[in-house]
Amino acid sequence: MPQARRGKAGTPEPPPTTSLADSFAKAMEQRPPKPGRPVQAARVDWVYRAPHQVYGREGYSQVSNEFMSEVLAVLIARHGMSPAQSAVLVFCMGRQRKGRLKVTHAAVAKHLGIERANVTRALGRLEGWHMLKRRPNSVILVNPLICFMGNGDLQEETLAQLRADASTALREHFPQMRDDEVRTAAEKEFPSFVPPPLPLPRGRQLAFGEDNDDPAVEGQAC
Numbered sequence: 778m779p780q781a782r783r784g785k786a787g788t789p790e791p792p793p794t795t796s797l798a799d800s801f802a803k804a805m806e807q808r809p810p811k812p813g814r815p816v817q818a819a820r821v822d823w824v825y826r827a828p829h830q831v832y833g834r835e836g837y838s839q840v841s842n843e844f845m846s847e848v849l850a851v852l853i854a855r856h857g858m859s860p861a862q863s864a865v866l867v868f869c870m871g872r873q874r875k876g877r878l879k880v881t882h883a884a885v886a887k888h889l890g891i892e893r894a895n896v897t898r899a900l901g902r903l904e905g906w907h908m909l910k911r912r913p914n915s916v917i918l919v920n921p922l923i924c925f926m927g928n929g930d931l932q933e934e935t936l937a938q939l940r941a942d943a944s945t946a947l948r949e950h951f952p953q954m955r956d957d958e959v960r961t962a963a964e965k966e967f968p969s970f971v972p973p974p975l976p977l978p979r980g981r982q983l984a985f986g987e988d989n990d991d992p993a994v995e996g997q998a999c
Contacts, residue, residue, distance in 0.1 A: 798823070838870065838926040848972045857976040864889050865899040869909055873919040875927045876935050881915045906973045920968045939968045 801821055831837045849866075852858035858866075868885060872878045882900070886893040900917070903909050910918045918939070919925075925932045943966040947959050954962070 836926065838873070838924050839932075840870065840924045841922065844923040844970075844972075848975075851975050852973070855976045855979055857973070859899070861889075861891055861895040862899040862902055864891070865896055866903055866908055869917055869919050870924040873917075873924065873926060875931055876921040876925050877912075877916060877918050879914070879916050907967050907970050910967045918967075920970055922968055922970045936968060940964070940966075943967065 829837060849858070849863070853863050865885060868889060869878060872880065882896045883893050886896045889896070900909070900911060904911060908920055908923060910920075912918060921932050921935050921939070925935070927935075940963055943963040944959050947954060947962050947966075951959075
């Protein structure tokens with residue numbers, strides 16, 4: 778019986794993986810079965826998928842189409858989300874890496890050209906909608922369920938860590954909770970996403986060029 782190969786530490790090495798290309802190549806080397814109709818010809822064409830072409834050099838994120846079309850677009854169009862809130866959210870979605878970015882409120886305000894107070898208010902409302910979450914040391918987490926830069930494995934790791942963090946926090950603040958209650962409550966915490974109530978269509982249109990970043994207008998939009 779063949780012995781499993783062992784690595785330097787004496788642990789068994791995993792069996793070598795076979796790619797799809799190798800499987801096809803091996804299959805083409807085999808002779809066709811004799812019974813049945815004779816094979817006249819066989820050919821395999823290798824077609825490679827073209828890479829995405831996007832603006833900029835920082836790569837791209839996976840964004841939920843349903844969030845973009847059914848939530849964000851409707852909130853903006855019906856003024857359920859203020860210009861400052863939508864700008865801050867889009868900025869965070871574009872700058873996040875593996876669901877997080879590190880930036881101060883003042884830096885966001887300077888980049889967007891709005892008041893710092895508007896950025897702080899916008900972040901508070903977006904956090905209440907579970908679209909993002911603020912952490913210490915100027916770290917902002919963008920909900921990985923709506924936008925994430927990284928592959929599916931990294932997203933699963935990030936989601937698992939966020940849910941574990943929610944369970945730990947609940948356990949610290951409510952030590953009397955049962956395990957099943959902690960799991961249920963953690964599922965309702967960030968990063969779970971429930972779209973905020975969408976406002977009814979509005980008949981009044983804001984005038985073009987109106988200063989919507991004014992604090993008074995910001996409060997109305999909230």
